[in-house]
Amino acid sequence: MFTNLTAPFLGTPTGDLIIAAIAIPFIASLIIPLFYKFPNLREAVTLIAATLLAGVTWSLYPTVAAGGQPELLVWSVAPGLDLAFKIEPLGMLFGLIASTLWVVNSIYSIGYMRGNDEPRQTQFYVCFAVAISATMALAFSANLFTMFLAYEVLTLSTYPLVTHKATEDAMKAGRVYLVLLVGTSMVLFLPAILLTWATAGTLDFTPGGIIKPDALSPLLMGGLLALFIFGIGKAAVMPIHFWLPAAMVAPTPVSALLHAVAVVKAGVFTVLKVIVYVFGIETLTSTTANEWVVYLASFCVLMASIVAMNQDNLKARLAYSTVSQLSYIVLGAALATAASITGGALHILMHAFAKITLFFCAGAIYITHRKTEVSQLDGLGRLMPLTMFAFLIGSLSIIGIPPLGGTWSKWYLALGALDANYQFAVAVFMISSLLNIAYLVPIVARAFFKPLPGVAPGEKVKIAEAPIACLIAISITMLGCFVTFFYADPILDMISLIDFTGSETNTTAIEPSGSTIATPDTTAAGTTGETPKGAINVR
Amino acid sequence: MTNELNPGLIVILGALLVPFLPGRVLRGAFMLMIPIAAFAYLRTLPMGDFGQMELMGLQLQTLRIDKLSTVFGTIFLIATLLGVIYALHLGDWVQHTAGLIYAGSAIGAVFAGDFVTLFFFWELTAISSVFLIWASGTANALSAGLRYLVIQVGSGVILLAGVLMHYRATGTLTFGAMSTETLPGTLILIAFGIKCAFPLLHNWLANAYPAATVTGTVILSVFTTKLAVYTLARGYAGTEILIPIGVTMALFTVIYALLENDLRRVLAYSLIGQLGLMVAGIGIGSDLAINGAVAHAACGILYFALLFMAIGAVLHRTGTAHASKLGGLAKSMPLTATFAVIGALAAAAVPFFAGFISKALILSAAMKAGHFWAWAGLLAAGAAVVIHTAIKVPYFAFFAKAQGEPGTEAPANMLLAMGLTAALCIGLGVYPEALYSMLPREVKYQPYTTEHIITQLQLVCFAALAFVLALRFGLFPATTRATLLDSDWFYRVPGRHLAMIANRFRSFTWEVVADGIVKGASKTYHALYHHHGPDGLFGRTWPTGMMAFWTTVTLGAVVILSYL
C-alpha cells in the first residue's frame, strides 16, 4: 500500500541544523510546562533554548554568506505541497533577527512578567516558544505551502498571547486578531497560492520568480498580487491593519518581539519573498502589475503616521508607527528593484532593533510607573533616564538619523525608488521621516524637559528604573541600533547574493563577493541572453 | 588610521565622556581640553584626502583637509572653546554634552569629503542642537524645538534625496562643486538653503534661537548657519541665483530686526542679514568674493557670539531679553556693556574691528564684478546693521532708561568668554593678515586704505545720525512686546488650520466608515441571527411535514430540470 513510504529525508549537516532551528523552540515549548511549579527552571529552559537557537542560526550564517543555500525536503505532503526548507539570504536574515532577538526578549520577559506579577506565565512561555518555532519555519521555508503552514501556526500560537489578560477587551482584540489574520490568509492568501499553483505548476521559491509575464492577463496579474498583498494580513497594509493596534492588549514582551518583529516581519518578509521569488521583479515591472501597490503602500506610510500622531496611548502610537514602517518594506517590495528590495530587507533588520527598543521602553514605563499614555510621561526622563534615552535612540533610528541603522534601509529604499523611476516615493520616505519626528520625538522631549508633576524643577528625584533584566534587554537592543549602522556590511553582502533575475549566467555582473547586482533594464522586458542594458549598481 | 580621524569625532567622543565625569571642576577642565586637543590634532594634519573607507558598499572619504575646510574647522574650534568657557558655570550635563556633540558634528561636517559623511554630521547637528533649545524647559521652547527639529531634519532628508539622485546620476559621492541645472543639484541647494536661512526658509532660526537657553543660543549662533555657508562655498560658488537671495536676506531682515523687541530675536534676524552678505558673496563667486564670504563667516561667528553672550548674560541676570523691559544696565554690568559695544562695533564694520576687514571683501568683490544693485543693496543693509544691531541692541540693554530691575555683573566665566571673544574681534580687525592668510583663495587684499576707512566711517556715522534723529523726532518704531508675522505664519496659522481641518475630515470619514462597517456588520449579524439562530428558519427544528414537503420540492425540481 505505502509503496513510497521511505521518507525523502535528506539528512545533511546543514539540513540537521535547519531541523534543529525549528525543533529547538518547539521542544522547549514541550519542556516548559513540566516546570510550571519552578519558575526559575522554566525560564532557564526558555533562555537555554533561545541561546541554542541563536547559536544554530548563526552557525548557518557562514554557509549562506558564502553563497550557499542549504536545502532540506522534509516531506512531500502531496504533489506540489512539499514540506521543504531552503535558506536563502532573505530568510537567513529574518531567521537571524528573530532568533537573536528572542534571546534578548527572553531576558526582558523575565523582568517584565515577574515585575508585573502576570498570571499564566507558563502558558505565556509555551506559546512564545511555539511562535518562535513557527517564525523559524517561516523564515526558512522553501515554498509557499511551507510558508503558509508556518504563517498559520504563527497566528494561532500568538492568539493565546494576545488574549493573555483574558479580559473582555482582550477577548475582543483576540477576535479581531484571529478573524483578520486567519480570515485574510484563508480567504485571500490561500486562493493566491492556489492560483499560483494552477498558473505556475509549482510553489517553490525560485530565483527570478515562477510566474511568467504572459502567464496571466494584466488584470489577473494585478488581482493575484492583490490577493497576496491583502492576504498576507501580517504585513498590515491598510485596511488590513486593525489587528495590529488591537493586538497591543498583549503583554509588552509580546508586542515587542512578536508584534514589532516576528509576526509583522513575517508578514512583510512573506511579501518580499512573494515579490522576489514568486512573481520575480522582472515579471512585475514588465507587466506594471506592481504599480497600484506602490501607491497604496505610499498612502499607508503617510496615513499610518498621521494616525499615530493622534494616539495618546503609547503602545497604540507605536503600533501605528509599525503599520507605517511595515509599509516601507511593502513599498520596497512593490518598487521591485534590486535596491528597493535590499532596502526592504535591511528595514526588516533596522526596524526590528529600533521598534523592539521602543516597546521595551514602553513596557518598562508601564511596569515601573504604570503609565500607558503619552500625556502622562511628563518629566519621566528624570526618573528613568536610561529608558528614555533608549527611547530616543530607537526613535532616531526609525526616523533614519545616522549613526543609527535606520539610515541604511531608508537609503536603499530611496535608491530603489529612483531606480524604479518613482521619484514621488522618495518624497514619501522623506516626508515620513518628518512625520516620524512629529509623533516620536515629542515623547522624549516631554519626558526629559517637562517638569515632573508634583516635583519642584530643581529638586533632586530618586531614579526609579525598570527591573535590571529589562534594562539589560533595552541596552542591548539600543546598542543594536548603533551596531547595525556600522557593521551592517555583511548583511548587505548577503542580501546582494539574491539572484533577482533567475538567470545567473545572464547577469555576468554578479561577482562572488556579490558587490554588484545587475538587473536588466526595466523597460527592456528582460529578454534572456541579452546583455542587460542599464545594469544597476546596487552598492 | 590615527591620523585619519575626523577632528569632529574627537569632539564628539569627548562629549560622550562628559556625562560620566564627576564634579564640575573636572568636567569643566575636560571640556576645555576637548577643543584644544582637537585643534592641536588638526594642526598636525597635512592637506589632502584621508579616511577612505567603505561602508555599506559606499566609498566614503571621511576626512578632507584643504584650506576651505581648515579655516572653518579652526574658527569652529575656537568658537567651541569660547562656548565652553561661557557655559562653564552650568551644572547641566545635558547641555554640555549636546552642545559639544553639536559643535563636533558641525566640525565633522566641515571636514567631510563625501556626501554620506556630510549627511551623517548634518543630521547630527540637528539632533544634538535641539537639546539646547529644549533645555529651557518652557512650553514654548518644547514646541519651538520640535518645529526646529522637523525643519532641520527636513533639510537633512532633502539633502539625502538630492544626494541619492546625484549618486544615481553620477555614481560618485564626492562632495564637490554642484550644478543647479539638475534636480539633485537643486535639491541639495535647497537643503543647504534651509540651514542657511534662505528667505522663507529662515524662520526656524528666528523662532528657535531666542527660545534656547542662554548658553545654548551662543552655541547655536555659531554652527548651523556657518556650516551651511561652508557647504554653499564648497558646492555652489558662483551660482548666480545666490546673489539675489543673499541681498534679499540682507534687506528684509532689517525690517524685522528694527521692529523686534526681544533682543535675541533682533540678533537672530541680524544674523540672517549677515548670512545674506555671505550668500551673495558666494553667489558672486570670484576669488575675492569667496574669500570675503569665508572671512565674514569667521568674523560673524565671533561678533555674533559676543553679542549673544552679552545679551545672554543680561538674560541670565535679569531674566529677560526684551528691549522694553531692559535698560540702564551699563551701570550694573559695565564689563558686559563694554564687550557688547565691542561686538556692536565689529558688527557695524567700524574700522579696526573684525567686521570691517571681512565685509569689505564682499563689497569690493560685488563692485569689481559689476553687480551694482547687489552692491547697493548690501551697502544699504550694512548701513542698517549699524542701527538695528550695533546701536539698538546695546542701547536698549545698557544705556536706555531702565525699565526693569538692575542686574549684577555676569559670572566670571561668561566675562572671560566675552573678553576673549572681544579680544579676537579687535585682534582680527587690527591684524587681518591672521585671517587672510588662512582664506581659501589666493588674493591680495588690503582693507586699510584711507579711502576705505573714510567711506566706511561716513556710512556708519550717518547711519548713526539717522538713528539718533529718528529717535529724536519719534520716527523710530516703538519696541513693543508683540509677535511679528513671519514666514512661519504660513504653517502656524493656515497650515495648522488646514491640518486640523484635514484631521477632522479624516476622523470624520473614519467615523463614517467605521460606523458604516459596524452598522453593516450588526445588520448582517441580526439578519443572520434571525434566519440561522436557534429560532430561525434554518436553526429550528422543522415539523416532519415540512421536511417531507421540501424533499418533495427537491424531487420535483430535479425531475423537472431533467426534462428541460
Place this chain on the structure above:
Amino acid sequence: MSAMTFLNAVEPHLPILLIIVPLFGALMATFMRSGTVAWFISLVVSVLVALIAWKLLNTILSTGTPIIYKIGNWEAPIGIVYKVDQLSGFVLLVIAAIAAVMMPFARRSIAAEIKQRAQPWYYAMYLLCLAGLMGIVITGDAFNAFVFLEISSLATYVLIALGRHRRALLAAYQYLIMGTIGATLYVIGIGLLYVLTGTLNFDDIASRLGPALADPERRNAVMAALGFAFVGVSLKLALFPMHVWLPNAYTYAPSVATAFLAGTATKAAIYLLIRLLFTVFGVSISIETLPVPQVLIVLSIAAMFLASFSAVFENNAKRMLAYSSIAQVGYIMLGVGLACLPVLAATTDASPATTPNNGMTAGLVHIANHAIMKAALFLALGAVYYRIGSVLYKDIAGIGRTMPLTMLAFGIAGLGLMGTPGTAGFISKWYLALGAIDTGWYSIVFLIVASSLISLIYIGRITEVVWFREPSAAAAQAKEAPLSMLVPLWILALLTIYLGLDTRATVDVAAEAAKVLVGGIR
C-alpha cells in the same frame, strides 16, 4: 490446521465476512445480559472488521483489479455480487476504522448514558448498523444496497432513540419518517431501472442504460429513475435542503452513537450516490444529459453557507457540530459536483487522462478526513458529557482548564475543520479548490474559502467559551476524561494532523479511485 492455512482458506471470503461478522456479533450481543460483555464483543468485531477492510483495500491497491465476490457462486444477473474496487475499499476502511477506533471510548460513555438493561441492545444495534453500512458499500447490487440501507437506518433509529434526552424519541421518529421517504424514493428509482434494464446489478444496469436512453420513449423513465434515486440517497446523506432531520438526530443520540453516525452513516450514503452517478448512470447520463452537477454544486454551496451560519449561532455544542456536518457534507458533494464538470484545458504539463480529477479526489479525501475530524470532535464532547452531563455552551464554559487534554484534542480537530494548513482539513480544501480552478469556476474558490472562514468563527466561538470564559459551576468540578476515552480521542486528533502532513493514505488512494471513477470524462 495452522493459522496460515486458515487465513489462506478464509481470504477469498473476506468480502462476505465483512457483513457476516458484524451481523453475527449483533446477534450475540442481543443475547448478552451484561453491557460490558456486549461491549467486548463489539470491540472484537469492530477491530476484526477493520482488519478485514484494511486487508481488502491493500489487496486491491496491489493488484489494481476489483475483487468480485459472488454470493453462493451465482453469476451476476441472478445472484448478488459483492464488488470491492478502489472506491469501495477506501470507504469500507474509513467506516470500519472509525467504528473500531471509538470502541474503547464507548464502554464508559455508554455505561453512563444508557440504562444498564439497554446496553447490550445498543451494542447489537451498533453492530447491525455497521453491518448495514458495510453492506451498502460492498454490494454491487442495487436492491441489495436498499436492503442494507434499511438495515443500517433501522439500527440508527434505535441508536438515536436510546439517547437520554426526552427529545431523542422525537428525533428518532422524524428520522424514521424521513429515512423511510428516502428509502422509498430510492426504491422507486431502482424499480424503474429494473423495469428499464431487467437487472439490478450496478455494472449490468450501466451497460444496458445506453440503449434505453437512446429510445425516446424510455428516455424519460431513465431520467425519472435518476431523479428519484438521487433525491432518495441525498436525503440519507443530508444534502441541503433535506438535511433537517440531522441536527436533532445528532444532538439527542448518545454521544458515541453521534460520533459513529457523523463519521460513517452519511459517508456510506455519499458512497452510494457516487456509485449511482458515476458507475450506474455513468458519466454520459448523469452529467451530460441531466443537470446533476449544477444541482449538486448549488445545493452544496447552499449547505456550506446556510448550515455554517446556523452553527455560528448554536449554543449547544453537539448541535453546532451537527450543522457543521451538514456544511462539510456540502464540501464533499461540491467536490463530487465539480468532478462532473468538464475540466478546462490542462493547466499542468501532465496529460489529463493520467491526472486524477481534483474535485473527485477532494470529495473522497474529505470523506475520510471529515469522518476522522468529526468523530474526534464528537468524542471530545462525549467525554465532556460523560463528566458534566451537558454540552450546552453555558455549562462547558471554561472547561478547558479542568479537561485540558480533551479540549486540546477538540481544538486540534477544530483546526482541521477550519482547514488550517498542516491538518487533514487543509488537504481536502486544497484539492477542492484546485478542482474548482480546473473547471474555471474561480468564484467557487472564494466561496470555499469564505465558508471555511465561517467555520473559523464557530470553532473560534466555542474555543473562546471553553478556554477563556470563567468556568461554570459544573466545569470547575470536572475532571480530565479517563484514559479509555482520551486514547481514541487523541488517536483521531493526531490522525487529523498526520493526514494533513502525509497524504499517501488518503489522497493517493482517493486519486486512484477518482481516476477509476471519472477517468472517462476528460
Place this chain on the structure above:
Amino acid sequence: MSADQQGHHIETPPDKGTGATASGASNANRIVYGLSAICALLVVADLFVHKHGYFKIEHVLGFYAFFGFLACTVLVLAAKLIRAILMRPEDYYDK
C-alpha cells in the same frame, strides 16, 4: 500671563527716549550735535581722498554718507509702516 499682558503696554516712549541715558535732554542734544559734527568732518575728509570706485556714483561727494543716511531713514520709515501690517499680539500663535 498677566505680567505678559502688562509688558505688552510698556513701550519705550520714542520722544523721551533720546535723552534717556540718565543725563537728561541736554546730554542727548550733545550727542546729536557731536555726531553731526563728526559727520560733517567726514564729509569734508571726502574731498581729500582719491577714490578708486568702480561705479560712477561712488565718486559723488559724500556718497557714502548720503547713502548711509538715506538707506537708514528709508528702512526705518519702511519698518514703521510695515509694523502696522506685521504686528500681532504676543500670544498670537498660542490662541
